[in-house]
Amino acid sequence: xxxxxxxxxxxxxxxxxxxxxxxxxxxxxxxxxxxxxxxxxxxxxxxxxxxxxxxxxxxxxxxxxxxxxxxxxxxxxxxxxxxxxxxxxxxxxxxxxxxxxxxxxxxxxxxxxxxxxxxxxxxxxxxxxxxxxxxxxxxxx
Amino acid sequence: xxxxxxxxxxxxxxxxxxxxxxxxxxxxxxxxxxxxxxxxxxxxxxxxxxxxxxxxxxxxxxxxxxxxxxxxxxxxxxxxxxxxxxxxxxxxxxxxxxxxxxxxxxxxxxxxxxxxxxxxxxxxxxxxxxxxxxxxxxxxx
Amino acid sequence: xxxxxxxxxxxxxxxxxxxxxxxxxxxxxxxxxxxxxxxxxxxxxxxxxxxxxxxxxxxxxxxxxxxxxxxxxxxxxxxxxxxxxxxxxxxxxxxxxxxxxxxxxxxxxxxxxxxxxxxxxxxxxxxxxxxxxxxxxxxxx
Amino acid sequence: xxxxxxxxxxxxxxxxxxxxxxxxxxxxxxxxxxxxxxxxxxxxxxxxxxxxxxxxxxxxxxxxxxxxxxxxxxxxxxxxxxxxxxxxxxxxxxxxxxxxxxxxxxxxxxxxxxxxxxxxxxxxxxxxxxxxxxxxxxxxx
Numbered sequence: 064x065x066x067x068x069x070x071x072x073x074x075x076x077x078x079x080x081x082x083x084x085x086x087x088x089x090x091x092x093x094x095x096x097x098x099x100x101x102x103x104x105x106x107x108x109x110x111x112x113x114x115x116x117x118x119x120x121x122x123x124x125x126x127x128x129x130x131x132x133x134x135x136x137x138x139x140x141x142x143x144x145x146x147x148x149x150x151x152x153x154x155x156x157x158x159x160x161x162x163x164x165x166x167x168x169x170x171x172x173x174x175x176x177x178x179x180x181x182x183x184x185x186x187x188x189x190x191x192x193x194x195x196x197x198x199x200x201x202x203x204x
Numbered sequence: 205x206x207x208x209x210x211x212x213x214x215x216x217x218x219x220x221x222x223x224x225x226x227x228x229x230x231x232x233x234x235x236x237x238x239x240x241x242x243x244x245x246x247x248x249x250x251x252x253x254x255x256x257x258x259x260x261x262x263x264x265x266x267x268x269x270x271x272x273x274x275x276x277x278x279x280x281x282x283x284x285x286x287x288x289x290x291x292x293x294x295x296x297x298x299x300x301x302x303x304x305x306x307x308x309x310x311x312x313x314x315x316x317x318x319x320x321x322x323x324x325x326x327x328x329x330x331x332x333x334x335x336x337x338x339x340x341x342x343x344x345x
Numbered sequence: 346x347x348x349x350x351x352x353x354x355x356x357x358x359x360x361x362x363x364x365x366x367x368x369x370x371x372x373x374x375x376x377x378x379x380x381x382x383x384x385x386x387x388x389x390x391x392x393x394x395x396x397x398x399x400x401x402x403x404x405x406x407x408x409x410x411x412x413x414x415x416x417x418x419x420x421x422x423x424x425x426x427x428x429x430x431x432x433x434x435x436x437x438x439x440x441x442x443x444x445x446x447x448x449x450x451x452x453x454x455x456x457x458x459x460x461x462x463x464x465x466x467x468x469x470x471x472x473x474x475x476x477x478x479x480x481x482x483x484x485x486x
Numbered sequence: 487x488x489x490x491x492x493x494x495x496x497x498x499x500x501x502x503x504x505x506x507x508x509x510x511x512x513x514x515x516x517x518x519x520x521x522x523x524x525x526x527x528x529x530x531x532x533x534x535x536x537x538x539x540x541x542x543x544x545x546x547x548x549x550x551x552x553x554x555x556x557x558x559x560x561x562x563x564x565x566x567x568x569x570x571x572x573x574x575x576x577x578x579x580x581x582x583x584x585x586x587x588x589x590x591x592x593x594x595x596x597x598x599x600x601x602x603x604x605x606x607x608x609x610x611x612x613x614x615x616x617x618x619x620x621x622x623x624x625x626x627x
Contacts, residue, residue: 074603075390076228076373077382078221080274085217086543087517091358098357108357109416111502112503120509124547133221136392216521216531217514227402228372232499234370243508249498250557253362261368265406275532282436358508362501369499415503484536 064201066140067103069096069130073135083130089167090123092166093155096139097171100153104199106192114189121150125169129159136160143200148184150174156162205342207281208244211301214276224271230308231264234296238312240318245340247333253314255330256319256343264325266310270300277301284341289334291315324331346483348422349385351378352442355417365412371439371449372405378421379435379453386481388474396471397460403432407451411441418442425482430466430475432456487624489563491520493583495560506553508624512590513546516578519562520594523576527622529615537612544573548592552582559583566623571607571616573597576578 071092079085097163101108131137138160142154150172157167168194185193212233220226242249271279279301285293291308291313299306318324326334353374361367383390393400397475414420416474426434431453441447459465493516502508524531534541552562561583566577573595596597600606608616 076220076226076376079217080219080221080223080544081540082221083542086546087217087510087586088515089515090546092359094510095356107416111365111413117504119504119506119553120550122547122549123509123513124545126545130542133394134389183413189408215514215518222399222401224401228376228404230370231369231372231405232596235499236497248557253556258363260363260365260412261409263406263408264368264372265404267404271401296626299583318439337586356512360503361499362505363504367499391570402511 064142064199066142066156067096067100069099069139069141071095071137071139073131073133073137079135080195081130085130086125086127089125089127089157089169091124091137092137092157093123093141093153093169096141096151100141104195106195106199109161111175111189111192114192116183116185116188117176118173119176120171120173122172123169124171125155125167127167128165131157131159131166137166137196140149143196144170146200148186149182151196154202198201205260205283207283207297208237208241210240210280210282212278212280214272214274214278216274217281219274222271224298225285226339227266227268230266230268230298233278233280233298234264234266234282234294234310236250237282237296238294241282241284245336247336247340250314251257252330252333254332255274257324257326257329258317259292259314260317261312261314263313265312266296266308268308269306272298272307278307284337285311287337287341290323294338348438349378349382350422350426351381351421353419353421355413355415355419357415360415360479363412365414368407368409370407371407371409371451374421374466375407375420375423375435375437375453378423378437379400382425382435383424385481386477388477388481392420395473396474398460398465400433400455400466400485402455402456404454405451406453407437407449409422409449410447413439413441413448419448420422424453425478428478428482430468431464433478446476487565489565489579490519491524492522492562492564494518494560494562496554496556496560498556499542501556506555508574509548509550510577512548512550512580513594515560515562515580516548516564516592516594517547519564519573519616520576523564523566527618529618529622534598534615537615539606539608539611540599541574541596542566542599543594543596545595546592547594548578548590554580555583560589564594567593567621569619569623571609572605576620581598 077088140156218229281297359370422438500511563579
């Protein structure tokens with residue numbers, strides 16, 4: 064699928080004494096970016112939770128290439144790498160907006176739980192939402 | 205009442221590019237410190253919430269005197285300034301542990317809400333907890 | 346002066362177990378909002394720091410009226426309340442974008458330090474910047 | 487090597503509306519834990535930076551097994567998995583203190599840069615520090 068781009072200025076409080084964005088904040092940018100992707104593509108995260116489901120993170124991985132600084136803006140390109148109904152994987156590429164320099168790459172994996180904390184498949188639990196995800200991923204899905 | 209002291213090392217991610225602790229983190233230290241005070245004095249915050257109540261912050265105020273740095277440890281002295289059953293005010297004094305230098309002073313004010321979001325008095329809603337707070341504040345209360 | 350409006354969606358990680366935005370995050374929104382105001386009005390914060398100056402926070406105060414939630418967007422109206430060359434005070438009013446409901450009000454006060462950590466007046470240290478601030482505040486300044 | 491254990495209560499502001507610790511905070515716990523390990527084993531992180539070096543994170547990976555909650559305390563077991571003089575890898579195992587339940591596992595990888603931003607080997611740049619790391623890892627190193 065075509066990645067969705069999320070634009071984000073660096074906030075002052077996200078820097079650390081090394082004068083760059085602290086690495087833990089990229090994990091937060093990943094979250095903002097996937098929430099944005101889900102809004103844009105028609106399956107908002109807030110809708111999933113309103114239906115009584117939650118989507119905990121199973122795994123996060125990030126590789127840091129260059130440092131981002133206060134005064135800069137980043138572009139986070141997010142795409143759905145895979146989706147099975149019970150598990151979804153997002154990929155993220157963070158670049159400096161002005162130079163295109165690669166800052167960070169990573170992915171996150173998630174499952175879906177109902178309000179009893181049991182793993183569910185969105186195909187059964189939220190069929191319209193499931194369909195929207197498949198549609199967003201493109202014709203081959 | 206005698207203040208309760210909370211000891212806290214500065215975490216690296218709490219610094220910013222000015223090479224000091226970002227001011228927003230002191231508000232978080234205030235919270236840690238009052239949760240610690242409540243644990244130590246016999247009315248743990250987690251107990252309040254387990255009883256179905258919440259205690260939102262009504263106000264925070266902080267004055268910043270000197271900067272704290274990575275590698276340092278702070279002492280946060282917390283006391284209950286006032287408590288009426290419906291409103292409680294905590295004061296905080298943050299000092300560098302090694303030099304005693306004053307870093308920050310402030311206060312927070314809180315109310316109590318039941319699980320319908322209605323303001324309550326702890327005197328009625330959690331009488332044993334209310335008694336513990338008064339006891340902690342000393343004989344004049 | 347006419348307040349500058351900063352638009353900001355609530356991020357998931359800014360919520361807490363009370364299912365609302367944690368109070369400490371409003372202090373961070375204040376910072377984002379004043380950095381935005383300074384960019385918009387012609388005296389960017391990054392420019393101040395590039396000139397070797399820093400602007401530490403002397404004081405923050407916030408009053409919390411109603412809770413903000415994930416799925417909502419806030420508007421932060423920021424204005425310069427006062428500016429003397431050595432001290433500047435910003436005010437902030439945070440409202441829910443969709444309903445206009447008041448979430449939080451507050452202010453921050455700041456001074457200016459040179460690269461030796463000495464307090465300075467922007468009137469001497471960065472005259473063009475000083476002029477831009479006065480211009481932004483309006484004809485009565 | 488024998489892991490070093492870091493004890494850490496969950497802070498209220500670290501929870502999110504899913505009533506558990508937000509996944510991004512584990513990455514911050516990893517940092518606190520390795521800083522603690524380095525202090526305990528004789529090569530404090532603040533000493534590295536005082537010598538003009540920095541140690542940026544190259545990679546972070548975390549797998550989330552069960553949720554941690556406010557009111558709980560976690561134990562973070564940290565060990566050095568590998569160290570070459572130019573690259574160091576730490577592993578982390580986060581458990582609930584009271585039940586021993588596994589919360590999260592992960593690792594981080596780091597390099598070392600001098601004050602010109604150039605990669606260095608600690609063997610040359612800080613030999614005493616390098617020796618302390620090897621000693622901590624045990625006789626087979």
